[in-house]
Amino acid sequence: MHDDTCVIFGAGDYYDAPVVPDGAFIVAADGGLDHVRGLGLTADVVIGDFDSLTGRRPADGERTIALPAEKDDPDMLSALKIGWSHGCRTFHIHGGLGGRIDHTIANIQLMALVSRHGGIGFLHGDGTVVTAITDGELRFPANDVPPGRMVSVFSLSDEARDVNEPGLKYQLRHATMTNTRVNGVSNEFLQGVPSAINVHHGTLIVTFPSEAPMPEVVRFHGFAGDLGSLDTAVSPVLAKGVSAHGNS
Known part of the structure; x- marks a missing residue:
């Protein structure tokens, strides 16, 4: 279940x-x-x-x-x-x-x-999975994803600190990434080698091939809060007399 x-x-x-x-x-x-x-x-x-x-x-x-x-x-x-x-x-x-x-x-x-x-x-x-991880780790078991199928990492935070990619072809160690610097694109799994992507402070966007096994998610601390209640109205900060665009 x-x-x-x-x-x-x-x-x-x-x-x-x-x-x-x-x-x-x-x-x-x-x-x-x-x-x-x-x-x-x-x-x-x-x-x-x-x-x-x-x-x-x-x-x-x-x-x-x-x-x-x-x-x-x-x-x-x-x-x-x-x-x-x-x-x-x-x-x-x-x-x-x-x-x-x-x-x-x-x-x-x-x-x-x-x-x-x-x-x-x-x-x-289209052959790709997109996810995000905050102050945590995505652990991928050993797999047979062929070379040329890319794993990429981006910082959504202004700054993501202590980013590590053990087991991947290009192994970042204690890197700092920002949302205006692209330094995590086009990495790869190594066949038969377990790997991970982690960030200790910040939020990463991660893309990986759909044929890869789904990762185990490890969080480095507890999280609080929720996504909030359903919002069925237009924000009160919208200028009066201005029609809102319906979101879908």
């Missing part, structure tokens, strides 16, 4: 058939419901303003949360909040990459938000 795992279906691009672990909590975010239906699955919760849904609108009920078009939170953040409120701390997101570049950037930022509260999120894309 995967009682702490949430699988979220978004409205972005899909590349491979999503894998849904037994017992996972399933959330369809707006147009992600089209993909849930196409896979013959049933969502535990459907949430969104349904502006990207092409099929029939879901029936009203306790499993459907309809959001207004004008709101601050994108539908993906709302889906994450639903999963978090049900006790999930591991999130696998399909349909969160590709499509609109602004949605892709937003979803990468959301992985950092989850990591900063002690959770872990994985965006599954």
Whole structure:
């Protein structure tokens, strides 16, 4: 059973058939419901303003949360909040990459938000997984990922300190990374060698090949807080008389 795992279906691009672990909590975010239906699955919760849904609108009920078009939170953040409120701390997101570049950037930022509260999120894309780690480590077991399949690391924090990459082809040791300096791109696994990526102070965005084994997540201290309650209104700091853009 995967009682702490949430699988979220978004409205972005899909590349491979999503894998849904037994017992996972399933959330369809707006147009992600089209993909849930196409896979013959049933969502535990459907949430969104349904502006990207092409099929029939879901029936009203306790499993459907309809959001207004004008709101601050994108539908993906709302889906994450639903999963978090049900006790999930591991999130696998399909349909969160590709499509609109602004949605892709937003979803990468959301992985950092989850990591900063002690959770872990994985965006599954075109042969690549994108995740974030804060004050912790991703431990990869020995694997047979072939050369040329890249592992890359970026600092989302202004500064990420004491970054280490033991077991990778290029082994960073006690490095400092910033969000304006690119010095962690195009690394590789070594076949048959366990490896890790860790940061002791800050948040990293990590991309790795989808055929690699999922990493064990180790956190260096406890985390507090949550993702907050569902936001169904436009921020009060928005200038009066200015129409908000609906987020999806």
